[in-house]
Amino acid sequence: MPVNGTEGYAAEAAALLRQYEGIPFEAVHRAVRHLxxxxxxxxxxxxxxxxxxxAAFAALGHAxxxxxxxxxLREAARALHPPPHRLGR
Structure with a gap:
């Protein structure tokens, strides 16, 4: 059963994977990294x-x-970025 507000994400998962993974963490957060x-x-x-x-936060040493x-998306995340971080529901 989908969580309210998540409708459509499953159908677009493949495109979202390419889009999100195509932009590095540092590029996305450059303006707020100092915070x-x-x-x-x-x-x-x-x-x-x-x-x-x-995964990037874990690589920086965060829990x-x-x-x-x-x-x-959750299953793809587990495959793309295996532990040390955990991806839960």
Whole structure:
């Protein structure tokens, strides 16, 4: 059962994967990077999509909890960005 507000994401998962993964974490967050806490910090990513951002935060030394309600994106994120971070529901 889809979570309200997530309608359509499963149908567009393949295109979203290409789009999100095609832009590096640093490029997306360059303007606000200075606002991120120094590691180690705890990071919660709700709507984690392809897992790009949680993986980058984990690589920086943060403890990350990623939540993605769309199964197609969650499964792709697990395949693209395996542990050390966890992607939960």
């Amino acid at each position: 991120f806490p120094a590691p180690p910090a705890r990071v919660l990513d709700v709507g984690a999509g392809t897992g790009r951002d949680p 990350v909890v990623a939540v993605e309600p769309t199964a197609a």
